[in-house]
Amino acid sequence: MSKEQGARSKEQESVLTDFGLNSEQLLAATTEAQNTLVLAGAGTGKTRTIVARIAHLVTSGTDPRRIVALTFTRASAQEMAGRVSSLVGHRSTGLQSTTFHAWAMRLIRSHPEAFGYDGWTVIDGDDQKSLMGIVRGRRKAGDFPPASRLLSAFSYSRNAAVPLRNAIGTHLREYEDDVEAIVEAAHTYARLKKERKYLDYDDILVILADALEFRSDIADWLGYNIDHLLIDEMQDTNPLQWRIIDRLINRVSIFAVGDDAQSIYGFRGADFESIHSFDTRVPDTVVVRLEENYRSTQEILDVSNWLLARSPLEYNKHLRAARGSGVRPQMREFENKYLEAAWIADDISAQHDEGLFWRDHLALVRTNFGGRTLEGCLLDRKIPYRYLGGTKLLESAHIRDVLAALRVAANPRDDLAWMRLLCLLPRVGEVTASNAIAKILAALDSGASATEARSEGAPMLGADLLACLTALEHHQEKVASAIRTAVEALRPLLENKYAKQNWEARRRDYEPLIALAQGQPSIGEFISEYLINPVFVSKVDKQEDDDAVTIATVHSAKGLEATRAYAVDVSPGRYPWVKADDDNEAEEERRVLYVALTRAKDYLAITRSSARSNYTENDTLAEAYFLKDLPDGLVELVVDPDAPPAQLPFTGSAPQPANLGFDA
């Protein structure tokens, strides 16, 4: 035994030595502690340390199938698995590297007898909104909160483990007279979900958390099957996720990595204080700090450090650049957002000519909407890009239309899918569709077959579509070819619906969709897999092409880095976001900007445009603006380098340069 251990430790020593860890990283990666918290500032080798930890575990004899590594996105899960396997090869086969939601869903699906959710469907945000629309009924916007706000209040209550009434109080303040009606809406929504066997995103975590809390047999079973739980981005873990972790303490060894200064998911109930109390909540924890930054030059860190130091909160973060000195970041000001985007695109293009790869460039935007102009510029110049945080393929309208046909074939009681499908037909709107759906459900209740119910309740589908649905019903297991069938049958309707909305671009999404569905066991599993692990529309047509510029929302850019980073539209009203109205929210905004700035390795451009007059003229926003007192020495200020500004201010919206044809 001791001989074997000796051999193993030599092997792992060589694996990790070649990996070039510093002493703290090595300490963390090889710790024998029951539980570990690694406090790792931006760029200090957080991912590298987790990867090394997993490599250490599998080379010292842990079965990789008994290791669960939880990350925040599908991308980082894959990245992590890839890096582990390049380090230790096949010895990591079976490692579970996944997101909280995907892990929970897999457990629920693969053990229907234990959890009891066999045949339930995962629904996305749009379906949630439709369902809540049913709950709201015809109440007017002023009288009752819109569906989206109800949903976010309810979701916050569940994720933050805050009583429903409190969440309503904070999220729906202006409806305080209607609290009782809102509470009732929450219960009705939950009931409708249950009747239809729908699971929303939160349900997935709640089911696992409840199972672990109330069924000690399940907690024991999970504990027996897992030795090591590794959690990335611990600072973004919310109370609901903590409930899951809590039940595994003392059953498995927990290894968490996080940075309080990068906590940006407060809106989902994450509280970065929980990272400070980690070692009291999780007994026998060893804390390791990583403070040396290997990513960026000192100039980039100087700006980032300055930003954080200005916070009233005490982060105690001062990143040191192991790489030393480089180029000063630039602050670039433009007349309007079109010139801003055009400059970024041109600069990327020029750098590519100089020999950099497209993938060396990362543009960080605050909102999904905020990347649109830049996206247009890149398209215009034929620069390959991927858009993280853009529209998800399975959530785009033209895809959902097609999937609706498969959904009603699989489950004739799926009324949200029925609504979507029937409304594609000419002369059919919400009212006609709901009458038809009521008839279909009544027919099913009285024992009719699905085929009978369909032709009885919805004769307006016509013979062809009715036959198509019957065919889909009988070939449910062939998801890919079912989608092809549905696309063909619906083509005239789709073409009509999207005639004025980019039909030519939309139609190209169907082939990749079919490719994605290849080998999926059922429509339900296909949908839940790709909702929980999304594929983005922008990525669809260039799957081979991994040399591409990345546009990403800061929230989807966690863990990313690039030689050249562009923080886009860092203007008053954006950082902090206009609607961040209390200090906590504003401080979270500061961390968002901090995450953005610390993505850059060699070059950082902070860009903004002066044309948002309603913001720059607003004293409150200008006063709150994070960069208002940025010392001159920290950045090089460049004003409108390519096109000197016309005399501002504008009174209306910014005029669009006629020669830039990218705003289509």
Added chain:
DNA sequence: AGGCGCACTTTTTTT
């Protein structure tokens, strides 16, 4: 009454 086209606004952040 219900559907539909048109003009209008309005976009936080994610699973």
Added chain:
DNA sequence: AAGTGCGCCT
């Protein structure tokens, strides 16, 4: 890109 409001049409 998608929701909302309004007036017109069947």
